Amino acid sequence: MPGTSPVLELRDVARRFPGRTAGAPPFTAVRNLSFNVGEGEFVSVVGPSGCGKSTLLNLVAGLDQPSEGTVALHGVEVAGPSSRVGFMLQKDLLLPWRTVLHNVEFGLEARNMPAAERRERALAELKRCRLTEFADRYPYQISGGQRQRAALARTLAISPDVVLLDEPFSALDAQTKLVLQKNFAETIAGSNLTTLLITHDLSEAVAMSDRILVMSDGPGRIVEEIDVGLPDRDNPIARVGRPRASEIVKHLFHALHLGEREDA
Numbered sequence: 454m455p456g457t458s459p460v461l462e463l464r465d466v467a468r469r470f471p472g473r474t475a476g477a478p479p480f481t482a483v484r485n486l487s488f489n490v491g492e493g494e495f496v497s498v499v500g501p502s503g504c505g506k507s508t509l510l511n512l513v514a515g516l517d518q519p520s521e522g523t524v525a526l527h528g529v530e531v532a533g534p535s536s537r538v539g540f541m542l543q544k545d546l547l548l549p550w551r552t553v554l555h556n557v558e559f560g561l562e563a564r565n566m567p568a569a570e571r572r573e574r575a576l577a578e579l580k581r582c583r584l585t586e587f588a589d590r591y592p593y594q595i596s597g598g599q600r601q602r603a604a605l606a607r608t609l610a611i612s613p614d615v616v617l618l619d620e621p622f623s624a625l626d627a628q629t630k631l632v633l634q635k636n637f638a639e640t641i642a643g644s645n646l647t648t649l650l651i652t653h654d655l656s657e658a659v660a661m662s663d664r665i666l667v668m669s670d671g672p673g674r675i676v677e678e679i680d681v682g683l684p685d686r687d688n689p690i691a692r693v694g695r696p697r698a699s700e701i702v703k704h705l706f707h708a709l710h711l712g713e714r715e716d717a
């Protein structure tokens with residue numbers, strides 16, 4: 454959002470990994486990454502498989518450190534995972550031996566929150582994510598879509614001010630994906646969360662975000678930035694029906710040279 458100070462700021466970030474064989478030069482996964490995300494803004498990063506999207510997310514999450522440049526949250530350089538940042542990956546990472554409710558309570562236990570307060574917070578989050586009736590089930594007893602909702606509930610229960618999502622819908626069938634995108638969009642719109650979504654799904658990026666950053670083939674860098682400029686951020690289904698949405702998708706498709714790729 455223009456005019457607000459950035460919540461997240463990347464300056465000339467690069468990440469190199471050691472060469473894959475002895476004596477091989479280091480491998481550059483991402484380079485020259487510079488961008489800001491403002492408070493309450495929803496930004497998506499799209500790019501071909503292997504271009505460094507997850508690498509970028511791990512750097513922002515503080516799970517990994519850049520080889521060059523800086524990543525800052527609220528003006529402070531990221532040195533490790535922060536309790537103000539929630540993240541969610543394609544794989545839900547729910548603990549199989551805990552019920553949905555106890556999974557949502559998990560992050561709160563680590564903060565020594567009193568049991569009664571923890572329970573209350575977890576139940577409120579389950580309600581918001583429409584999972585109340587599944588609270589006592591184990592992850593294997595619910596669907597993939599419900600598991601992702603439970604993972605979102607767990608992520609939001611810690612009251613983060615930033616959420617990082619790495620392809621959270623990509624393992625779901627097309628129909629479940631639409632329902633979840635709508636569910637996530639409504640949940641996120643009802644808060645003032647700053648969101649960074651990594652996806653290779655171009656329509657998803659257009660349906661859900663305020664701004665889209667386009668990453669090139671590896672080593673990934675940002676080659677384009679698009680202001681989505683569509684209303685209804687809380688209603689992705691309404692958004693994708695608009696002519697501007699399909700124009701942006703078409704533009705992204707060409708920008709990423711997807712029509713020319715054999716492996717897309």
Ligand SMILES: Nc1ncnc2c1ncn2[C@@H]1O[C@H](COP(=O)(O)OP(=O)(O)O)[C@@H](O)[C@H]1O
Nearest residue numbers: 470471482501502503504505506507508509671
């Ligand atoms: N920890 C690591 N060590 C070595 N190479 C890595 C590591 N993590 C990612 N890479 C490599 O960096 C590149 C980008 O990976 P990734 O960020 O997972 O891409 P994406 O999420 O866009 O598909 C890939 O070539 C991958 O093999």
Ligand SMILES: [Mg+2]
Nearest residue numbers: 506507508619
């Ligand atoms: Mg990835």
